[in-house]
Amino acid sequence: MQRNLLQLFYLISAVLFVLGLRGLSHPKTARRGMFLAELGMLLAIVGTLLHHEIVDYRWIVAGLVLGTAIGAPLAIWIPMTAVPQRTALSHSFGALAAALVGFSEYARHGAQLGGVRVAVIGVEVMLGSLTFTGSLMAAGKLQGLIRGYPITYRGQNVSNLALLAGMAGLTVVLALSPATGAAFYAMVGLALVFGVLLILPIGAADMPVVIALLNSYGGLTDAAMGFMLDNKIQIITGSLDGSSGFILSVLMCRAMNRPITNVLFGAFGKVQELPAGQETKKPIHQTTVEEAAEILGTARSVVFVPGYGMAVSQAQHRVRELADMLKGKGAAVRYGIHAVAGRMPGHMNVLLAEANVPYDELHDMDQINSYFSETDVVVVVGANDVVNPAAKRTPGSPIYGMPILEVEKARVVIVCKRSLNPGFAGIDNELYYGDNVLMLFGDAKDSMVKLATALKQ
């Protein structure tokens, strides 16, 4: 296909992509939007396949078939609770593709391209390589293949910054003397290592930020690939993808009241030293299934607050069944969802939607907080830090200042929890000692089933 005509194809694709993303502003228009985006993708691929530079289709077909054979089952059968690791994994695939294409460009043209172009290739391969290993690490941590605890050591930030400086320095060397292959390959090696080291100190609770950040890096990598190949559709898409990841990272950070530098360099959640003297154990109020069911049975308004614990125990369906039962008894049921509940942005919404909870019952923090004071019962299912009032009243707490779901304002709060162990951040939850708070110990799914059975009687 003629180059100019192909560019027109790409322009239409870009427009369809933007329209597709715009569709995501509401669940009603989302699927239609995605259809437009798929159309755009098809157009771009078909147009490219007709490109005159392509002379041999054998490896292309093989790649398309293999990619479909891996990608489709992964998307169709993966449980919804594993969507965060699938997302991280796909960031690494995208980054791998970009890095390899850049690698091939340098290996083929080398210095003939001139300093500026080679530096562009360098930046592209660098972003691709570090996003590749970083995303693999994130996926490993989310899947539990690598321990979720932050791994820290002395001089970590200094050595990471030194690596970054090294990569930047080698890119400058490449720009000045593009023929220095050694500089290129050394830079790729450093970038691969850097990606791993960047994710090591990050704890599982910070994953929503990190996954969004890697999304943003992936977008930048794509855009860099577009610069390298002088291909505007990739620049546009990469830029959109990059802004999306960036906006999500900012939103997640705001929801935790932490600057992004603190997530990357702070190693949150390793050891939180509590000030001495605050260790005095206050009494908690433990409850039984029967008592909790009785309270729920008379409630007129109930709010469920889910957290990662609900995902771990796959309790979303049982939560919905309990909610249906309460609705049958005439209670108004809502769900309060904190932006960083779970392991990726929007994680809880997806799990509850999977369990057939209508989306108009899902409320974000700003919508639900004013409602708690008129709520009879709040049921906390596997959420911890996002309901910890220490964020509002204990200036020394590591989560002080974080916006939280103010569940303690409700008449009664029932907390379903495995044990009194602190959450990932390792912070004692002041909520549990409140006078209106009842602790129901046990597996979340189990407790939901038992509550529903007790309510039937």
Add this chain to the structure above:
Amino acid sequence: MIDPGLIGDLYVFVLAGFLGQYVISRVSPLLHTPLMSATNAISGISLVGSLVVAGAGHGPLSTTLGFIAVTASTINVVGGFLITDRILKMFKAGR
């Protein structure tokens, strides 16, 4: 010193970034997970660059790297759109 092509690309990059800020900030927080899988699918557009590398007959190294790149990008395009649709299908309004 810097060729005009790169400058044009820079225009596109910056303006698309602003467009992204505008479009993405209107996405419902309900749909942040499908947003990530959707942008992931769309970023599989790196497939078009990979296709040329895999099929232009530039020699065994380029073809092999291109083949892996085509595979990896296809995983994202196919997998990304499929899972996005699977997720979006689950979001239903109340009766």
